[in-house]
Amino acid sequence: MTQSRPxxxxxxxxxxxxxxxxMVVPVIMSLLAGVTENYFAGLRGGLTxxxxxxxxxMYDATVWLSxxxxxxxxxxxxxxxxxxxxxxxxHSGRTTRxxxxxxxxxxxxxxxxxxxxxxxAYGGLPAFRTSWWFILTGHVLFTLPFMVRACLAVLxxxxxxxxxxxxxxxxxxxxxxFVTVIIPNAVPGIVAGALTVLTLSIGEFNLTWMLHTPLTKxxxxxxxDSYASMRLEIASAYTLIFLVLLFPLLVGIQIAGRRLAxxxxxx
Amino acid sequence: xxxxxxxRLDACAKTFANGIRALWPIDLHVRPGETLALLGPSxxxxxxxxxxxxxxxxxxxxxxxxxGDSDVTLEATERRGIGMVFQNYALFPNLSVAENIAYGxxxxxxxxxxxxxxxxxxxxxxxMTEFADRPVSRLSGGQKQRVALARALAPAPKVLLLDEPxxxxxxxxRETLRSEMADLLARLQITTVxxxxxxxxxxxxxxxxxxxxxxxxxxxxPPQELxxxxxxxxxxxxxxxxxxxxxxxxxxxxxxxxxxxLHYRPHDxxxxxxxxxxxxxxxxxxxxxxxxxxxxxxxxxxxxLIVDAFGRSSASIGESFGVKLGRATExxxxxxxxxxxxx
Numbered sequence: 001m002t003q004s005r006p007x008x009x010x011x012x013x014x015x016x017x018x019x020x021x022x023m024v025v026p027v028i029m030s031l032l033a034g035v036t037e038n039y040f041a042g043l044r045g046g047l048t049x050x051x052x053x054x055x056x057x058m059y060d061a062t063v064w065l066s067x068x069x070x071x072x073x074x075x076x077x078x079x080x081x082x083x084x085x086x087x088x089x090x091h092s093g094r095t096t097r098x099x100x101x102x103x104x105x106x107x108x109x110x111x112x113x114x115x116x117x118x119x120x121a122y123g124g125l126p127a128f129r130t131s132w133w134f135i136l137t138g139h140v141l142f143t144l145p146f147m148v149r150a151c152l153a154v155l156x157x158x159x160x161x162x163x164x165x166x167x168x169x170x171x172x173x174x175x176x177x178f179v180t181v182i183i184p185n186a187v188p189g190i191v192a193g194a195l196t197v198l199t200l201s202i203g204e205f206n207l208t209w210m211l212h213t214p215l216t217k218x219x220x221x222x223x224x225d226s227y228a229s230m231r232l233e234i235a236s237a238y239t240l241i242f243l244v245l246l247f248p249l250l251v252g253i254q255i256a257g258r259r260l261a262x263x264x265x266x267x
Numbered sequence: 268x269x270x271x272x273x274x275r276l277d278a279c280a281k282t283f284a285n286g287i288r289a290l291w292p293i294d295l296h297v298r299p300g301e302t303l304a305l306l307g308p309s310x311x312x313x314x315x316x317x318x319x320x321x322x323x324x325x326x327x328x329x330x331x332x333x334x335g336d337s338d339v340t341l342e343a344t345e346r347r348g349i350g351m352v353f354q355n356y357a358l359f360p361n362l363s364v365a366e367n368i369a370y371g372x373x374x375x376x377x378x379x380x381x382x383x384x385x386x387x388x389x390x391x392x393x394x395m396t397e398f399a400d401r402p403v404s405r406l407s408g409g410q411k412q413r414v415a416l417a418r419a420l421a422p423a424p425k426v427l428l429l430d431e432p433x434x435x436x437x438x439x440x441r442e443t444l445r446s447e448m449a450d451l452l453a454r455l456q457i458t459t460v461x462x463x464x465x466x467x468x469x470x471x472x473x474x475x476x477x478x479x480x481x482x483x484x485x486x487x488x489p490p491q492e493l494x495x496x497x498x499x500x501x502x503x504x505x506x507x508x509x510x511x512x513x514x515x516x517x518x519x520x521x522x523x524x525x526x527x528x529l530h531y532r533p534h535d536x537x538x539x540x541x542x543x544x545x546x547x548x549x550x551x552x553x554x555x556x557x558x559x560x561x562x563x564x565x566x567x568x569x570x571x572l573i574v575d576a577f578g579r580s581s582a583s584i585g586e587s588f589g590v591k592l593g594r595a596t597e598x599x600x601x602x603x604x605x606x607x608x609x610x
Contacts, residue, residue: 159357165323166357168344170371171422180370184361 031243034236051237055226062222063241065132069218070201073139077197080140081147082190086182088148089155103148106141111206114141118211132216138207143200147193154189155182184260191257195250202246219245271458272335272425273299274320279330281315289315290482292330299335302452302459303487304473306466308505312482313462314430320460321428322347334425345374347426350419354431356411358403364414365390365399371422389417392451409440416448420455427452427459433468445471466506470494478502494532498599508533509596510572521546521592523568533561533575535593538582544589548572550582564590 034052037045056063084103088096106114118138123129163185167177183190205220212221219242226235274297281290290312297303305313318324320332322344332340339347350371358367368389372382390396393413398406403414412432419427432448433441449472452459463469469476470490477487478501486498490506497503500511510531514523523546541547551571552563560580564572572590582588 158360159355162353162355162357163359165321165344166351166353166359166418167370168323169321169349169351169428170418171345171348171374172370173343173345176374181359184359187361 027243030236030239032236033233034238034240036233039232039236051233052240055234055237055241059219059222059226059238062217062219063245065216066202066219067245069132069136069139070198072136073143073201074194074197076136076140077144077147077193078190081144081193082151082183082186083178084144085148085151085155085186085189086160086178088152089160100148100152104145107145111138111142111204112210114138115207115210130213130215135208135211135216135218138211139201139204142204142207143197146196146200147190150193150196151186151189154192155186158185160185187257187260191253191260194253194257198249198253199246202242271299271456273297273333274426274458274460275331275333276316276320276326277331277333279316279319279326279332281312281319281324281330282327288482290319290326293484295477295484295487297458297460298474299458300456301474302461302472304461304463304469304476305479306463306469306473306476306505307479309464311479313464313479316479317428317430317460317462320426321349321351348424349426349428350422350424351428352412352415352419352430352432354434356415356435358406358411358414358418360402360404362403363399364395364401364403364406367403367414368418368421370418375422385421389421392420393417408436409444412436412444416451420457425458427457429459429461431462431464434463434465441468448472470506476506478505480505496597496599500598503530503596503598508573510536512570512572512592516595523566523570529592530596530598531572531592531594532596533573534577535596536564536572536574537591537593538562538564538574538576538588539591541587541589544591546590547587548590549587550584553582553584564588566590 032043033039035047035049036043037048037050088100115138118134118141119129122134122137128134160182163181164177167181172180203220204218205224208218209221209224212218217225219238223235223238223242226238274295276293276295278292278294279290280288280292282288293316295303295316305316307313315324319326319330322332322339322342326332326340330340331338334347359370362370365386368386369382372385377385386399387396390399393416395410395413395417398410398414403411406414412435416432433444436444445468452472461469461472463472470493473490475488476490476493478485478493480501485505486493486502493502493506497506497509503509504511510533512523512529512531513525513527514521514529515525515527516522516529538550546566546568548564548566550562551565554561558577560576560582562574562576562582564574566572574590576582
């Protein structure tokens with residue numbers, strides 16, 4: 001026999017559903033707007049992929065550029081962030097603490113200010129200034145702390161020194177230890193960091209708006225453009241493409257992380 | 268068969284960056300195939316000495332570490348050909364039992380067939396065959412200890428280093444694994460250095476025992492020599508229990524008091540009828556330990572002695588006895604701390 005649930009359970013359920021609804025409804029409305037003939041007529045006006053096709057024809061370059069920047073940014077933050085987290089974890093001194101604080105500065109400073117700094121510093125290098133590498137630099141600056149922090153949080157809970165010493169006693173040199181001991185034990189942090197970096201980079205607007213040129217427009221900049229100058233259905237279809245693009249990437253990273261971690265369960 | 272080697276330390280001292288001196292210059296020789304137990308209280312520098320042998324710490328300048336005739340002082344740990352068991356085992360949490368044991372073989376690029384043969388051999392040696400595919404996070408403390416030992420031995424190291432390998436286990440399991448390990452070390456004849464603060468562990472596993480105190484070697488020798496002929500009061504009191512009685516022997520009679528001290532092991536002191544021996548004393552505490560009962564006896568002048576009575580013994584607290592002193596233990600002159608002790 002099931003016991004009847006207390007009133008508090010239903011009150012909590014209602015509150016949870018109301019909160020979830022409050023957050024999800026605008027997304028659903030926006031997505032629906034992207035596939036309706038006429039937003040103001042609603043679903044009665046009929047469904048169409050016309051707006052999606054229009055967006056794709058007009059803005060496909062922004063989608064590819066955003067993807068390229070996000071994936072390159074992810075690669076860069078992995079290459080820089082994981083070793084950096086390792087160094088910060090293994091050598092916790094005054095200098096490394098200062099470095100850790102400095103690293104967070106680009107997150108604390110408004111994106112526009114960071115962008116301005118980059119323009120002042122490198123604006124004189126036209127080839128760099130007008131290329132997508134310039135936006136990438138901004139994105140790496142902004143997202144690197146998230147990768148470092150996520151890895152550091154996981155590494156700090158592992159007795160890295162003991163594991164490394166054990167591997168060394170078994171004949172493993174530094175690179176071997178890094179690949180076979182440090183990285184597998186940092187996987188949960190790497191996955192968390194990768195998800196954050198990817199979503200932040202694809203959706204980054206502040207910095208990118210300042211750094212872009214007409215030839216280096218990313219998805220969020222294009223989205224702002226379409227909101228400002230196109231009909232609502234087109235902007236909504238653009239949002240739909242954005243979500244469709246992001247969702248498989250995020251799921252893919254989680255699955256890859258789970259596979260990589262293998263038997264890596266907390267002791 | 269393992270190609271084993273001797274270990275020699277020449278003037279190995281260690282001062283850490285914060286200025287703390289962990290070791291004074293130490294000379295030590297470990298013979299090929301023997302097990303040397305480094306015994307001492309926590310903070311005496313025994314683990315630092317082991318880490319110097321492993322290459323995980325560098326000795327201060329002037330210190331030298333030799334494996335056989337080769338000077339390995341500047342060799343990195345991974346090039347020394349050692350096997351090491353850490354206090355908390357340091358098993359790789361992302362690998363299974365078999366993968367942990369195979370790690371050192373993979374590093375040496377052993378082919379798959381040889382690797383799986385060796386892993387199976389090691390698993391059988393430590394009675395863990397049925398746990399081969401289990402994640403190490405699902406092992407008990409004793410099982411982890413066995414895997415750590417198998418992992419260290421798999422690549423057939425020249426030297427085996429054990430850092431408090433049984434400390435993390437409960438008393439009963441410690442006893443079982445101690446005897447398994449003693450069998451294994453005797454069979455393998457691999458040069459082994461064992462660090463422990465447990466004298467029973469040191470004495471049952473060590474061919475020789477090196478007693479350390481405050482960064483110095485106090486005495487190195489076979490367990491019985493340390494027990495019967497301690498060279499310092501520290502060794503006498505750290506290895507086994509020791510009574511220090513302020514008294515003199517005059518024509519076989521004991522005269523209490525004075526500045527000289529006589530040393531007696533608890534089993535060399537016996538409780539007899541009050542009229543049969545001098546001095547006399549009163550039992551102030553009694554601990555029944557199974558095969559032995561330990562008494563604390565207060566003598567007439569207030570000095571206290573520990574007395575071990577074997578078999579059934581029923582003296583009760585408050586009862587008075589004659590104290591018959593057996594063989595006194597000769598405790599050598601206090602060893603000067605600047606001396607370098609070797610075997």
